[in-house]
Amino acid sequence: MVAQLTAEVVGADTEPGGVDRWHPLVRMAFRFGFVFVGLGMAGVWLATALFRSLGVSQESVTELGTWTALHPLTDWVGSQVFGTVVDFTPTGSGDTAAQWVSVFTWLLVAIAATGVWSVLDRRRGDYARLYGWFRLLLRAALVSALLLYGMVKLLPSQMSMILQRLVEPFGDMSPMSVLWAQTSLSEPYEIALGAAEVTAALLLVLPVTAGLGAVLAFIVTLQVALLNLTFDVPVKIFSLQLLILAVVLATPDIGRTVRALIGRTVPARVPELRFGSRRGNRIMLAAQLIFGGWLLFTAISEGYDGWQTYGSARPQSPLYGIWNVTEYTVAGQQVPALVDFRDGSHGGLPNASDRLRRIIFDIPTAVTAQRMDDSLLAFPAEIDTDRRTITIAQDSARTFASLNYEQPQPNQLILDGSLAGRPIHMRLTLVPLDHFPAVSRGFHWVQATPYMR
Numbered sequence: 001m002v003a004q005l006t007a008e009v010v011g012a013d014t015e016p017g018g019v020d021r022w023h024p025l026v027r028m029a030f031r032f033g034f035v036f037v038g039l040g041m042a043g044v045w046l047a048t049a050l051f052r053s054l055g056v057s058q059e060s061v062t063e064l065g066t067w068t069a070l071h072p073l074t075d076w077v078g079s080q081v082f083g084t085v086v087d088f089t090p091t092g093s094g095d096t097a098a099q100w101v102s103v104f105t106w107l108l109v110a111i112a113a114t115g116v117w118s119v120l121d122r123r124r125g126d127y128a129r130l131y132g133w134f135r136l137l138l139r140a141a142l143v144s145a146l147l148l149y150g151m152v153k154l155l156p157s158q159m160s161m162i163l164q165r166l167v168e169p170f171g172d173m174s175p176m177s178v179l180w181a182q183t184s185l186s187e188p189y190e191i192a193l194g195a196a197e198v199t200a201a202l203l204l205v206l207p208v209t210a211g212l213g214a215v216l217a218f219i220v221t222l223q224v225a226l227l228n229l230t231f232d233v234p235v236k237i238f239s240l241q242l243l244i245l246a247v248v249l250a251t252p253d254i255g256r257t258v259r260a261l262i263g264r265t266v267p268a269r270v271p272e273l274r275f276g277s278r279r280g281n282r283i284m285l286a287a288q289l290i291f292g293g294w295l296l297f298t299a300i301s302e303g304y305d306g307w308q309t310y311g312s313a314r315p316q317s318p319l320y321g322i323w324n325v326t327e328y329t330v331a332g333q334q335v336p337a338l339v340d341f342r343d344g345s346h347g348g349l350p351n352a353s354d355r356l357r358r359i360i361f362d363i364p365t366a367v368t369a370q371r372m373d374d375s376l377l378a379f380p381a382e383i384d385t386d387r388r389t390i391t392i393a394q395d396s397a398r399t400f401a402s403l404n405y406e407q408p409q410p411n412q413l414i415l416d417g418s419l420a421g422r423p424i425h426m427r428l429t430l431v432p433l434d435h436f437p438a439v440s441r442g443f444h445w446v447q448a449t450p451y452m453r
Helices: 002-009 024-053 058-068 073-080 097-120 128-154 175-184 187-205 207-230 236-261 278-309
Strands: 321-330 356-361 366-371 376-384 389-393 399-409 412-419 422-431
Touching: 024 058, 024 097, 024 128, 024 236, 024 278, 073 097, 097 236, 128 187, 128 207, 128 236, 128 278, 175 187, 187 207, 187 278, 207 236, 356 422
Parallel strands: none
Antiparallel strands: 321 356, 321 422, 356 366, 366 376, 376 389, 389 399, 399 412, 412 422
């Protein structure tokens, strides 16, 4: 199949014995693709994913990531070519300067390796067998990534609804926050996105359905890449890499899929990697099924843990809700509800005399305060329901607010204590969530007019 595809695209010479010889440019392109796409993209991701699935510590996974980024060569390229210090410290971003330099370093390595490989192996006529292993590597990496990212949408935890989005001004949100907020407002939509990714992954596991899985994977990875690029989500490098894997895998099967969709007969798909015996082929099929099953099991486990910890099934604060501050008193003096234009003199922390507009209790270990200018500040917090106290931390070592609370009515809250060293008293009223159309509007088959409130 590889030889036929090669002959159609660039032509191929036939050696004595009827064996098709790949065009020299195709052989060179394959060598480059094997190093850059196979090892530098698929291999790096798959190694990291397997380490994580086997329960290896995060420190070891991070260390592995540093070495697969070609440290210390990447450090040298960063300093000599780009004049920057390469820092592999995890930040939550997939598009750090270190990762861009790593991609460039892999590109240089692939070019050099292609040159050396082409000289040392110039007499080889084709790489049909290695091409089969190459595609198997790409399939394994794509299956792993799609299962992981699909499961955290299928069990919604990647884009989770957080209460502060309901009161945060739209213009204050970053493009990524807007994307996360709009997706989290519709769990069925997020679940559908995850279902598409998981379906593509499962189809890729079996050789007989791998072609259809690759075409579906191309569609879903294209959408993810477009969203990351247009909403400035810092996973651009990885999403583009997944798109490249999907394109490579789907290219030979797009024509077959189109012909099947328009009702034409297409022959059964022949696996790229076949052995000389039926037993060998069965062992290979069983290995792929076991590997796919293991990846599915670990993805479900991680997805479920994420759903319970960060997703819609996560624990809620005992004071869960958005609370308007109706009365605010500092040292016996009431502070009026006026907009406070800040000069940053408190280092971003609220001073006791700074009037708060709202307090938001979402997860049990944090609290969010909204100032009168609608800016938001989130802090670690501990709520003791037995002692009825709230301790708000400036950071992991310092406390700047200690409050006692009373709840005379389910929708009424009274806070007394100290904030930034000064006595404070607050009365709060719970805002019903159905006050917000984003939550309460729901779904309507019949609408007399567009609802654009």
